[in-house]
Amino acid sequence: MTFHSRIRAAGVVLATLSTSVGAQDTPTLPQVVVTARVDSASAFDLPASLDVVELGDGSARPQVNLSEALGGVPGLLARDRQNHAQDTQLSIRGFGARATFGVRGVRLYADGIPATMPDGQGQLSHFALAAGDRIEVMRGPFSALYGNSSGGVVQLWSADGGEPTRVDLRATAAAYDSLSASARVLGRAAGTGYHLAASVFDTGGYREHSAARRESANLKLHRDFAGGGRLELVGNHFRAPDAQDPLGLTRAQVREDPRQATAAALQFNTRKSAAQDQLGASWRQPLGDSAQLRLTGYGGSRSVVQYLSVPVAAQASPLSAGGVVDLDNGYGGADARASWQGRVGDGDFEFTIGTSADRQRQWRRGYENFRADGAGGVALGVRGALRRDQRDVVDNFDQYAQAWWEFAPRWSLQAGARHSVVRFRSDDRYVTATNPDDSGRVEYSQTTPVAGLVFAAADDLRLYASAGRGFETPTFNELAYRADGGAGLAFDLAPAVSGNVELGAKWRNDAGAAIEAALFRADTEDELAVARNSGGRSSYRNVGRARRQGAELAADVPIGPAWSLRVAATWLDAYFRDGFPLCTGACPVPAVAVAAGTPIPGVPRHFGQLRLQWQGGPWEAALEAWANSAVNVDDRGTASAPGYGLVHVELARQWRAGDGRLRGFARVDNLFDRQYIGSVIVNEGNGRYYEPGPGRAVLLGLEWQLR
Template identity: 60%
Template sequence: MGTVRAWGAIAAAWLPLAVAAQTVTELPPVPVPAMRLDIPLFDLPAALSSVPVRAGADGKPGVNLSEVLTGVPGVLARDRQDYAQDEQLSIRGFGARASFGVRGVRLYADGIPATMPDGQGQVSHFALAAADRVEVLRGPFSALYGNSSGGVVQLWSAEGGPVPERTLEAYAGADASLRLGGAARGIAGPLNYSVALGHFRTDGYRAHSRAQRTSGNARLAFDLGEGRTLTVVANTLAQPQAQDPLGLTRDQWRADPRQAVEAAFAFDTRKRLQQQQLGAVWEARGDRQDVRLMGYGGRRGVTQVLAIPPAAQQSPLSAGGVVDLDGGYGGADARWTRRGRLFGRPLELVLGTSWDAQDQHRRGYENFVGDALGVQGALRRNELDRVHAFDQYAQLYWRLAPHWSLLLGARHSVVTFRASDRYLTAGNPDDSGRTRYRATTPVAGIDYRPSTALRLYTSYGEGFETPTFNELGYRRDGQAGLALDLRPVRSRSGELGLKWRTRDDLQVELALFRADSRDELAVASNYGGRSTYRNVGRSRRQGAELSLDGELGDGWRLRLGMTWLQARFRTGFLACAATPCRVPDLPVPAGTRVPGVPDRYGSLRLERGGDLGWRGGLELEGVGAVPVDDRNSAVAPGYVRTGVDVGYGIALGEARMHLIVRVDNLFDRRTVGSVIVNDGNGRYYEPAPGRSVLIGMRLDM
């Protein structure tokens, strides 16, 4: 309750400032790429936040997406201090059970998917140093993006301006962390360019968590004349080393949050990753219609050493303890937009189709040779995995009356999984198989405008989420082959919202939401170092969001996001009480909390200052207690964490230098930053760092 009172006091303190002003100047329409419409974000019957990315302005190094999502309601982005597993990202409780990477939430970078067609995504290649903004779409209209769209996060690169810009930056901090970067953007004739390179390395907060990565991103937009443009986006990521400290038990966390378990050292658990991607977008814009064609392709390779004991690999069906993935992916999207009138009122129609595919060569090896652990041994798995999605979608936006507008949409999706087994032995038969999922997901929203300052809206939508290859990969009966009996999770969601904007550029938003899901996925068994899954029934996620964003006067700016969320299973089922577990044996009653989801969370940033002279900021982040498994056998305690930063900008002729110092976890709270949901070894806890200091320098030329 202390956390609730703290956030209530913050809201009470700032809301009077929001209602002090009474008049508003109507802003001109601004295209909203996240919704594929040329209407102002303020007029959408949806919860959509657009967050500017100002590299280095708040002293953050620009490594993790969680750095830029402060003050965005509904979103929980948790830095795991483990670069072998990527960040945890959930929206309104969707995606919280992901044990690695991001699932249940769709990811895009410059309009190009960062989520594979099976619903699994990753944000490690998001180039924050090149970014202009991040858009976060929550609620029913997320379903317009198809499979696993419990929410949508899009990163957009900055465009160049008429005056060329060059940036050099360096950040150094605790645990030997270092990030070096450089960026350039501008306009050269018909070319609008933005290029960024970066290198990051750290010894890690915990033992056995050293990591390094090098990344590059280029956005080249060519003006072809007559409203036509061609934008080419290329990025690369090389992560040659990322040690995995694994999770801790509660007792281990209390004893020493910086430790790693013995298995991490014994097997030298680690991950190596490399990715290259190229995409292109051709657009032709006219007075009444637009055409957009997008195509992309890439290649990704991952090698990961797991801490699976040799004894657990004795079964002829074991896939070993080293995962080796290599393959390509790609897709295309074609979209036509028509603007006109219906009964004399403005109308905008969007029709489109997309195709996405992933071909992956999956190999598994033993993680031992004789008595030597953590080395690549004998081959135990060899298969070709393919998944492709073919979708069609439509949207219609109509200003049906002076104070009313209507937004309708639908998407039809077909997602096909296929596995071709190349590892056949006497004890391991052919595991080949295929399955297909289909869904049509309608959405609708209506917006009422009683004044230029106020918007009221309601919306409804249906969504679906297929199992990923990770969840399909093992059958709960212990036999070979894909778990073809798994069904997609289907959901129905509704939302009521209010948006209010003051004359001082302060915007207040409130949203009430509910999402009911059926065929929720849960762990069916844990043995041999592997988890299997099954559909367990119904669940509900409901709650409220509050956000304040804008100027407070006298140079002060606030961004605040608060979320109250109840995520509960609505039907009972059986769960595993211990490990190893082949058959669930412990009843989980209806009303049990969905693991990985806090009942309340939020964050704020309050800052003052400009590019030159002094600049400072205060950040608060609060998260309630989080259950760690389906049984709710334990929880990670909640926390409130404080960060401060102070910077100074100096003019050096036409250049500017920014110096900054940042302190995170100012009061040195011991906290669990994230949890590994349903970990088979009971090592659920991933500690967050104590007090840490970072210093940085950015030179703009």
Template identity: 60%
Template sequence: MRPGKAWTIPALTLGLLVSTGAMADDTTLPAVQVNATRLDIPPFDLPASLSVIRVAPGASSKPGVNLSEALVGVPGILARDRQNYAQDEQVSLRGFGARSTFGVRGVRLYADGIPATMPDGQGQASHFSLDGADRIEVLRGPFSALYGNASGGVMQIWSAEGGTPAQVRVGLFAGSDASMRMGASARGMQGAFDYNLALSHFQTQGYRDHSRAQRESGNARLGFDLGSAGHLIVVANTLALPQAQDPLGLTRSQAWADPRQAAAPAYQFDTRKSVHQSQLGAVYEVSSSEQTQWRLMAYYGNRGVQQVLPVPVAAQRNPLSAGGVVDLDSDYGGVDARWTHRATLLGRPVELTAGASYDDQDQHRRGYENFAGSTLGVTGRLRRDEDDRVWNLDPYAQLYWRFAERWSALVGVRQSTVRFRSDDRYVTADNPDDSGSVRYRATLPVAGVQFRATDWLHLHASFGKGFETPTFAELSYRADGGAGLAFNLRPAVSQQGELGAKWHAAGSWSVDGALFRADTRNELAVASNVGGRASYRTIGRSRREGAEFAAQGELGPGWRLQLAATHVRARFLSPFLTCVPAGCTTPATPVAAGARIPGVPANYGSARLEHGGSLGWRVGVELQGVDAVTVNDLGRERAPGYLLTGVDLAYALPLGPSRLTLSARVDNLFDRRVIGSVIVNEGNGRYYEPAPGRTLMFGAQLAF
């Protein structure tokens, strides 16, 4: 699509929303309460782009391994399975977060209201439990600023409440590449106590060589109805990744010659990662009156990571090198206290929320050589030892006011303070004390207004200021090659705006569309990538703008359609210098203003057509399309776009009071050769992470 025509389809889409709405019946849909904006407001009445995805374990032919399985039909978000469980999924939203080489950054993550993103902005979705989930909420645009250190948006997963009758579900999936997943969950209620427990085990040999992985996870949500004393929810989860091999990226020629291969250094150093995490949290809510509610959330967790990297032995001869084995032990926790009051202002209903959040992460970071003598891929001498701490303190307030019969406004502000500190415990004659600290602060206002054109057509506009600090991973290595953290990096600040329309017709049909733009200053870019280490620097301005569209509903008896499409034009607005040749340490090659931000496709989308009910046969067809994407700042190489087709078939039959569901699924039906994800600005030119060809998955699930 040429830039000059990029806005034609979105503009027509919004026009279609208005004109189609004029033909609908005057119908008021039942409210579905969500928690994305911390207010007791249905998503249809919010001046923001919000998607709510219902998760129905046992009703899907997908194994529930990756978060991307549940995001079909959600606009704006792009979740790409790396086929590399040492690096987690690659998640971006409206172009934010695409440069992350591991984990999730630029998009804040929450599980049952408890942060899965650390105070520095780095998040992990690997402990999200689809077995116990009720829904996923994806908030896009300016109102993500109300969560602090995030620019692109907010994604939350919520566990289902236990109920009656009690239900137990067990499932087994097995398929291509010796992949197997077992899961079990139990939900129920005993008087004032309800529970939701889920356990899973996953293992795979991997599509690519040297990509074997094993993962166990558990999640528990316990609810206590305390009567007039309030309501208490306790959430506990664990994650064990004993070992996940890392096949690394491939060059273009390698990916096309043999997409299953791993890069040579992966074998030489036996690149791999292990993770162990445990976390406990609680949410207490109580109403002091019919108009006033108090909420207190607290959590604590520990996460340990050990990773062997392919850092060349020669690069570690530098006395400032941190080695090639990373050993992280993190204790983290936080609290969030919130007050909500409902009243009237000038005779119209108003809801006010005020609160403050504090999050803290203490991380013991050690680095070791990845060799001992002539043996590679082992833990050698200590080369880095430091205590790193980051905390944030964020007071916030927001107000929702229906100031007229058809008009409402949502305004808010958050004062965000993030402080990093590093205490160096590895000091030698050749490696000086690199302790230091830095503090970032920003005031983040946001405002939106909604016009209810009819009961079934709502229009909105919103604007806000976003804030994104460097993560510890990006601060870890200085661009000048020195030891210690890169305290000279500045936070990225974004101005975001959005125009949107929501049409919810009679029955179950809903159509949503939005035009958006985000202008960022102090964009972060790779300064150099040498010896397996990426360093970053602050450059100038950038812009991400585009449009998104989503629709879902019933086509006829038993037929249901979901579809979503997103267009993003992501560009650097300021020229800067970048590194090109392997081993480059000083950026010298110019990148012109207007260059595409790498890792962000111009167009992407998904669709699913399904037929069937809770019993008997169910068949589904899915399409997922992604445009070509540049892989480095210069745009000289790119991963081609693709359109993938998946089909699934399931049969559910009653067995007395139980139900057995058998399923089969084929992904990449036409066996396309695909680059599933890219490693932006990889210093050795190994940008490409191939996705599997045609794969099969068979499942059996029993609910009783």
């Protein structure tokens, strides 16, 4: 079926929905989603795909990785890599799929503070699920109002403290020597609400050489003032020392033993240490009866030391940056926006205008991952001679405006635009006779307009269409090496620019049932892709046009008083529209052709989740089914990871314990012990693309809540 025929078929489905549900009672609409930045209308009335994942009570997971919570969001793929030295793989509608570490192409926020740097590189590791209240996810054209690399937006929000005081203690034990513990207290003192949470996670790892430890602490304070003013302060601490990295495996190694580590991982003791501290403040102040001012500021530091498996011979090149990465980051920024709500004509109207500025200063050093051991040999996996020393600065200065208007009884319009300027500057301080000065600078700018129209076909049904423009600059890591292998940074890279369209429908009723469906297409010019992987370095180039199109469906269905069903399904067709050449090794001229129509790697064509839940008195149970189709692992489309289906089950019981509540829970992941590839390392230069998922695993947990 073609994309256009799918649109016609969806029109028939939407018309049928309109007829069948028009007689239902007026539904209770959901609360406003902060991510939408519209206070006058609920998420149900906006022309965008918006999901809220509640993180409160009732989890039967370890609360370590964001991938635990996001399986039920259509269009979003979050993969647990079973490798805590690397971040969760996260992509939305195919954007961000090329990332081999960190998150690219998707904007991340924690309590309103950016977790994505100005260059578009984001981190999820400090997202503290133990302190979380909800996650908000935006997909589609309106994501562009968040600026560079907005293929989608993911925001984690922690709960407000209030009365009565609440204390939560939680602990889990799971397979592979995995233990987690968390504690949080929420309350109010002297008119100030507080929420303090801390957690620790230790694991021996599913695979050999994959042990890790994570520690985090989060503090949120808020105070309300006379006249409607509100001040919030947020602090975060994260530490992950010496997380082991087992690296990827070849298909032959997966068949031989999926739990093994690559020999190079053991040889070089590949590992990563990360630490992050951050403070943020937000002020909201009404200005009269119809206007409001919001100010946000933040600052922080993040350090990373990572030992790679770059062969000693590859570091013989005078242009090599070595095999140890040492990064010290300082970052900060501010956002200011004003909004006005009132009436225009016969309808409600809201207008927002704002500006934001962010800056990241990075001291990047590289060292050899070997040194002479004093006995005529070479010690591997240790810090050796300096091979890179540079100071990098990236900043952005953006202005944005957005309006929402209910211009007729059944019609509303949302429109906006954002202008972004992103500047990169690099100061090279490692200059030798054979390694020239790589200093340089480059500036990118783009205006991204977006608009959407909503038709209220019935009290409980909304049909909408939206269109917009988005862009994605290369990150500093993607600028680090030139595609031709020469000295200097790849300042010839252009930003990828996308045109996005979406058609959708939303239906809800008072009984709690809800259906949301969307068709989408994003056409990208100057798509960024890997030019070559060689000697432990990845370089990138613009490869022409790409397309990401598909359909999403999400449904919440109550089944009687005790049962409920949640379904999320995605069809996604992502491919390169233009052919392009690439290198498969250290070649002076790209000689391998990627044909037009080749699927973009890292993107399954079909994926989804079903969750059936039962609650009867103090008992709870749930069954989950996950399915992913096969996924290409390289740009050439010559290798792929097979599709898989998994089943997980949960059981929990709670008891009253004085003024509190005690809850015990158990979960069995991969009930039928299927072997599968849980994630892939796109375009891995040694053919080690595959990161196997674990077999059957049991988790036991206990939580105590005192009010």
